Amino acid sequence: MGGIYWLASYPKSGNTWFRAVLSNCLLNSKEPININDLQTDAIASSRVWFDDVLGFDSADLTMREIECLRPDVYRWMKSEFPDRIGYHKIHDAYSLGENGRPLVDDLGTLGAVYILRNPLDVAPSLAHHSHVDLDTAINMMCDPNHCLSRSKNKLSNQLQQRLGSWSQHVESWVDATDLNVFVLRYEDMQYEPSKSFGEAFSFLDVSYVPDQLERAIAFSKFENLVDQEKANGFRERPAKASHFFRKGKVGEWRQVLSADQITRLISEHGNVMQRFGYLDDNGRPV
Amino acid sequence: MFDYYAYGLRFCSEFELPELSAVGHQADDVDVFVSLGEVTEDDLKGARQISPYIWVRENDFFLEVPGVAQFRVTSGSSILVSPSVNIDFDSVRLFLLGSCFGALLMQRGYLVLHGNAIEIGDRCIVCVGPSGVGKSTLSTAFMKRGYRILADDVVPIDGQGDVVPGIPRVKVWDDVVSKLSIKNEGLTLIRPGLSKYNLPLDLSYCDVTRRVSHLFILSGSNIDSVEVDYVHGIEKFSSLSNNTYRHRFVKGMNLEKVHLQQCGALAGKIKMAHVQRPKLGFQIDQLVDRLLLEVEEPC
Numbered sequence: 001m002g003g004i005y006w007l008a009s010y011p012k013s014g015n016t017w018f019r020a021v022l023s024n025c026l027l028n029s030k031e032p033i034n035i036n037d038l039q040t041d042a043i044a045s046s047r048v049w050f051d052d053v054l055g056f057d058s059a060d061l062t063m064r065e066i067e068c069l070r071p072d073v074y075r076w077m078k079s080e081f082p083d084r085i086g087y088h089k090i091h092d093a094y095s096l097g098e099n100g101r102p103l104v105d106d107l108g109t110l111g112a113v114y115i116l117r118n119p120l121d122v123a124p125s126l127a128h129h130s131h132v133d134l135d136t137a138i139n140m141m142c143d144p145n146h147c148l149s150r151s152k153n154k155l156s157n158q159l160q161q162r163l164g165s166w167s168q169h170v171e172s173w174v175d176a177t178d179l180n181v182f183v184l185r186y187e188d189m190q191y192e193p194s195k196s197f198g199e200a201f202s203f204l205d206v207s208y209v210p211d212q213l214e215r216a217i218a219f220s221k222f223e224n225l226v227d228q229e230k231a232n233g234f235r236e237r238p239a240k241a242s243h244f245f246r247k248g249k250v251g252e253w254r255q256v257l258s259a260d261q262i263t264r265l266i267s268e269h270g271n272v273m274q275r276f277g278y279l280d281d282n283g284r285p286v
Numbered sequence: 287m288f289d290y291y292a293y294g295l296r297f298c299s300e301f302e303l304p305e306l307s308a309v310g311h312q313a314d315d316v317d318v319f320v321s322l323g324e325v326t327e328d329d330l331k332g333a334r335q336i337s338p339y340i341w342v343r344e345n346d347f348f349l350e351v352p353g354v355a356q357f358r359v360t361s362g363s364s365i366l367v368s369p370s371v372n373i374d375f376d377s378v379r380l381f382l383l384g385s386c387f388g389a390l391l392m393q394r395g396y397l398v399l400h401g402n403a404i405e406i407g408d409r410c411i412v413c414v415g416p417s418g419v420g421k422s423t424l425s426t427a428f429m430k431r432g433y434r435i436l437a438d439d440v441v442p443i444d445g446q447g448d449v450v451p452g453i454p455r456v457k458v459w460d461d462v463v464s465k466l467s468i469k470n471e472g473l474t475l476i477r478p479g480l481s482k483y484n485l486p487l488d489l490s491y492c493d494v495t496r497r498v499s500h501l502f503i504l505s506g507s508n509i510d511s512v513e514v515d516y517v518h519g520i521e522k523f524s525s526l527s528n529n530t531y532r533h534r535f536v537k538g539m540n541l542e543k544v545h546l547q548q549c550g551a552l553a554g555k556i557k558m559a560h561v562q563r564p565k566l567g568f569q570i571d572q573l574v575d576r577l578l579l580e581v582e583e584p585c
Binding site for chain 1: 335337338339340349351352353380381384385416417418419457459460461462476477479480481482506507508532533534535564565566
């Protein structure tokens with residue numbers, strides 16, 4: 001049975017690491033995969049994908065028209081490749097277009113793995129990635145209108161992606177009705193990799209044996225990804241960021257965020273943080 | 287009826303196509319008729335759907351742009367246009383002159399690439415690449431240097447390896463207009479709701495065919511300066527195939543065999559290179575200078 005599994009996340013939540021482990025598992029090679037040749041498929045916001053399937057230029061369409069047409073692109077993949085499973089990264093929040101259609105619907109979608117990370121750790125990573133200061137990154141995470149690749153007067157190589165705030169983004173996917181979602185925490189990927197990746201890959205209909213999974217996890221250790229980027233670069237690195245793979249740690253926020261910044265993030269995102277175990281019953285960071 | 291000339295073809299249209307070169311008299315031997323009408327369900331019977339909004343039969347190509355128009359391109363000689371209710375004709379023409387003309391030229395036997403063609407001396411270079419890499423910015427920068435443009439967006443190449451001159455305009459985004467200090471008084475938007483303009487080529491339009499000397503495949507990368515890597519052997523063939531305009535149309539209209547022959551023939555005649563330009567801190571003039579150097583033209 002063909003269709004798309006979405007690998008969904010707010011930016012800087014571990015999506016690339018997940019795709020590296022998945023790629024190494026799928027390839028099942030004796031050598032680590034080159035990070036510039038990951039085996040997963042085009043990002044949902046790829047303009048090239050959109051233009052190829054529809055047959056006319058997204059550059060000649062308004063944002064509204066593009067949002068209305070994106071679901072058709074994803075649905076079409078099952079028609080064109082009925083027996084193929086695609087694994088596509090997506091940063092968009094799960095949302096309904098102006099015409100009431102969900103961005104990704106059950107006609108083309110098999111399900112989604114939603115990867116989330118403590119927003120206290122997302123903030124410093126996002127600041128580095130976007131080449132902004134911490135307060136600006138936190139503002140982005142709290143902005144209900146935050147988008148990626150938004151531009152009205154020039155062309156980005158990706159389509160605009162509506163993110164919303166961090167909380168809105170998380171809830172849009174994990175509470176999506178009519179969508180089969182597996183939720184995975186970055187922190188569990190770190191502390192219980194075999195169990196976390198194993199359960200996620202089973203959800204994604206990936207067949208593997210234990211050795212294959214362990215090798216994939218080992219090949220994708222953060223230090224290895226850093227070394228590869230130093231040696232060969234990483235094509236997904238934004239131009240303004242000095243490097244893509246930075247620290248990959250849990251809890252860096254304790255050294256980096258000020259008390260006010262922590263308070264702000266908890267004030268804005270406390271409900272969702274508590275829901276996913278980032279705050280204790282007293283609302284304090286775990 | 288309105289008469290025009292583009293891509294070496296005489297067009298006769300039921301509605302105005304101001305982007306094309308007008309013919310001052312009624313054209314004899316019309317090559318392509320553009321008419322208004324309806325595309326019905328019956329018309330699509332027996333056609334194969336190759337995308338959410340494209341259906342094909344032998345020499346018959348149907349495209350729908352939702353909310354804008356339906357189009358039918360037949361045998362490289364007629365285009366039927368069915369505009370959506372209350373749509374403006376700027377929007378209709380935008381997709382007519384893009385995807386529909388692309389299909390038309392394929393039906394007429396051209397190899398069609400997605401890029402631009404710039405006259406250099408008595409030859410031309412063709413620059414291809416993904417949307418957003420800066421092809422139209424490059425066309426405009428060459429124009430400002432005094433070079434002429436044969437085609438932008440849809441680039442047809444005949445069996446001799448010559449580019450056929452297309453539509454005498456470039457579509458440029460607002461930021462290109464600003465960056466290249468182009469006067470935008472009198473420029474029209476390509477369609478309502480988009481900050482993108484029709485920039486007429488006027489004297490910068492090359493209205494004669496030119497043989498292709500170089501094909502440059504543009505991409506953006508995390509590098510400090512422009513890098514050029516020439517392509518050889520079988521990779522030339524695959525690079526051409528990968529940069530064909532709307533490969534889905536070629537496959538859908540059963541033109542793959544012809545397309546392979548066209549790519550093979552052209553690959554043998556031209557120089558081809560991957561050109562990476564910096565994603566950040568990039569000056570378009572650096573790219574123009576480098577390409578001119580590759581073609582051995584004085585900068």
